[in-house]
Amino acid sequence: MPQPRRSQQSATLERHWHRFQQLKRELERLEYFCKGTVLKRLMKCGKAQCACRRDPAKRHGPYFEWTYKEKGKTVNVKLTPETAPLYRVASQQYRKLKALLHRLERLSLTGLRAQAKRAQSKRTA
Numbered sequence: 001m002p003q004p005r006r007s008q009q010s011a012t013l014e015r016h017w018h019r020f021q022q023l024k025r026e027l028e029r030l031e032y033f034c035k036g037t038v039l040k041r042l043m044k045c046g047k048a049q050c051a052c053r054r055d056p057a058k059r060h061g062p063y064f065e066w067t068y069k070e071k072g073k074t075v076n077v078k079l080t081p082e083t084a085p086l087y088r089v090a091s092q093q094y095r096k097l098k099a100l101l102h103r104l105e106r107l108s109l110t111g112l113r114a115q116a117k118r119a120q121s122k123r124t125a
Contacts, residue, residue, distance in 0.1 A: 033093035036068025
């Protein structure tokens with residue numbers, strides 16, 4: 001026997017609420033974050049006789065850069081080999097943050113629509 005419509009709506013709202021709370025807890029577990037990407041570069045120098053010109057395996061480096069956008073401009077920051085992993089993890093945390101916020105927003109809109117539908121059905125009943 002199917003459940004009455006109101007209890008289905010309540011169950012849906014409760015399910016959305018619990019999922020929303022789970023996502024908020026995931027936000028609390030995030031560490032430091034920063035937008036951008038960490039690049040590892042191998043470079044050619046300007047010397048005509050250097051082996052880096054002929055053989056890609058003999059290029060200089062690796063050199064690390066953190067690249068991000070600020071006010072529409074690309075910013076490059078040179079990193080040491082010791083700090084590059086810190087920024088790499090932080091940029092991964094930023095992507096995780098954005099994904100969580102996107103999921104929270106979608107879930108929030110779904111929950112709001114369900115609440116609005118419930119409020120409207122109470123008004124018409």
